[in-house]
Amino acid sequence: MLGKEKIERINALAKKSKSEGLSLKEQKEQKELREEYLKSMRQSFKNQLKSVKIVDETGNDVTPEKLKQEKKKDNNNGYYH
The missing domain is CATH 1.10.287.540 (Helix hairpin bin)
Structure with a gap:
């Protein structure tokens, strides 16, 4: 910032x-x-x-795969959100 x-x-x-x-x-x-x-x-x-997780009306995680990959990449680099 x-x-x-x-x-x-x-x-x-x-x-x-x-x-x-x-x-x-x-x-x-x-x-x-x-x-x-x-x-x-x-x-x-x-x-x-x-930090967003998208869940449909039945409770299934429908977060876009690209976003999941970015989160996974950050976690592997030692970043936590």
């Missing part, structure tokens, strides 16, 4: 961009921070998905 300071900086740059524009250096910083934020959010979402 991104730190509070970085999120505040993203928001400050967005506000400045709308009101007065950004310098080239600030545009580069904004792009890098946004990419870091998106990477963090994607990883967080993937971790959430790996």
Whole structure:
């Protein structure tokens, strides 16, 4: 997860961009921070998905095989969710 300071900086740059524009250096910083934020959010979402188990109305596990394989791969690498 991104730190509070970085999120505040993203928001400050967005506000400045709308009101007065950004310098080239600030545009580069904004792009890098946004990419870091998106990477963090994607990883967080993937971790959430790996903890999901899908069960049908009769109680059968119908979790997609691809998701089961990802969970198994993580468990074999020593990660526990």
